[in-house]
Amino acid sequence: MLVGMAVRFWGDYTVGRGGWETQGGVRHGMRVLGIETSCDETAAAVVERQPDGSGRILANVVLSQLEEHAAFGGVVPEIAARAHVEALDRLIAQAMAEAGCGFAGLDGIAATAGPGLIGGLLVGLMTGKAIAAAAGKPLVAVNHLEAHALTARLTDAVAFPYLVLLVTGGHTQIVAVEALGRYRCWGTTIDDAVGEAFDKVAKMLGLGWPGGPAVERQAAEGDPDRFAFPRPLAGRPGCDFSFSGLKTAVRIEAQRLQPLDDRDVADICAGFQAAVVETLADRTAAALHRFRAGYGPHPTLVVAGGVAANQAVRARLVELAGRHDARLFAPPLALCGDNAAMVAWAGAERLAAGLADGMDTPARARWPLEEIGSP
Template identity: 40%
Template sequence: MLCLGIETSCDETALALVRDKRLVGQKLASQERMHALFGGVVPELASREHLRVIGPLFDALLAETTTRAEEIEGIAVARGPGLLGSLLVGLGLAKGLAISLDRPLVGINHLVAHLLAPGLEQELDFPALGLVASGGHTQIGLLTSPFAVSWLGRTLDDAVGEAYDKTARMLNLPYPGGKTIDALAQFADPDTGLLPRPYVDNQNLDFSFSGLKTAVARIVADNPRLVAPVMEAEPDIPELAASRPGLAELCASLNWSIASTIRLKLRRAMARHPEVKALIAAGGVVANSCLRRELAATAEECGVRAVLPRMELCTDNAAMIAYAGSVYLEAGYAHGMDLDAVPRGKPLPDDFIRVS
């Protein structure tokens, strides 16, 4: 099956073609520079930019892969969770193509697609424990199959990516904050007593990073020399680390606090579900070097396989939507034209139509 995937859940406009569960081609338009002006994603601007670029991106994808629209056999679209206006742009294109080409349509859970994305490169073992760590989500799920995911823990306030972005804003570092903070962290060792491991003195699998943000704010308020004098889109990381004593250590300590918190929760989940065979991690924050090391160490310690996608598959992309779509469509799962977008904070309904 040749499946088209459409991803517009936040600030990346992406389209991809997957044939027989292997990537044929992908086109992506990033809005990073535009939203960097505001220190975070502005929903109205994001949806307008999706609308502006999605048509030309589709044409470019077909041209680059020498594919005719009529060759597409199935259409998959991210239906949520995400920004409602952004999701509706992708959903509009998906429905229009499904009607005009008379092809099956399936709406994909953006978070599940993240966890299935490594299937583009390797076989996935089930049952598996899954972690989604991104700008909008920090969730742990139990995957008994590609079609059955139960969420065991979620973020109660700030997602892990928000913690990075808000810290970067305090330090006058560019958006997205995680990339710059991780780069600065390479120039120091963490002080494991500087920042707390937030929301771990309990027995649940949920996350809360708002307290960590508050702890960082207090340190920055007491040490204004940590703040970069000018926000640069591409800062000179070695120079910045050298000119701001303590900045690299704070970044390394933040990395440690977040990664060790996630590791503790994952070990707790593993102990409750000894049947799992793999730990799958996805989402933009999984590109963080410290977190990747902690995830690999956690999997080894628990005797399961670590499944960490390459960097390009960590962030929002359409390849994961196309891959998940091909898996679902080939198994007989689809949606009708009444498919709705589901914004962040609302559960996605199990409303698939079984087709032969």
């Protein structure tokens, strides 16, 4: 459980709301090591947060496990956990070297504690605890979804409140971010996550894994109007998502056309992607109306997660934001997928607010945003 505090002492530093100070009273940037092992990317990063809330990435190292899992058409949890064990120490050393920083120069350690694959989470969280204990630094057990949601504050200094469209392989949510630790989930998927739907469509079409980039490449060559795929829940009240029916419609069409030629595959991908894009836009538009009514006439929209790298999704959201007088922020492509810079930043934000965690904090395979503690 997260522990809130107005002031907490760690070694030579005072953790207080609004920034860190040396005991001599001179302000400096807060440097946090981030560790990410929630799925199939092993990552380490060092991020610096200034007292004014601005940040910069000093190092961000990500090692993908594509080759380890490609033959299985998806992530195998046991293989992922072993790969994290083999690579994590080396990646942390690389990130620290790139940042030009030793453990003594850090102000905190942040490690993803959930949600995710429990084996991988244990590898990263236990490593973070060991470093924190050995170096005498505070530990932050980071929620992976919160890290995605806060990325725009690292890259663009986005102010609270704002709306996040969170689109990953395991989650599809629309969240009102009121403040650090205060999240209201307005919509979620009632079945498949959007990234999962991309992967499953790619698999049924023989495009390999990971499926999102493969489907996007094929869609660029196809006709999005050839197939009339459904737009699930479009026009319905609320902000929830559904992608299972769309996935089924793709499978039925693919089976009807067997054997598929290259044109069939490209057109199916284009039609599927168009349906996904329109569905995301419809649900997000409903959330923007709700946000405007509750928080003001000029909403800020943030898109985060691996699917935020899809160029068709980005283009549609740009158009949507323009129509709704909203500001849109999308992270750089390198920060869309799982990475440790976002974990380090989430840790820095929480440390600056006076929050840290004990060494008994567990890894959690399931950890909804609404259950996160706030300052």
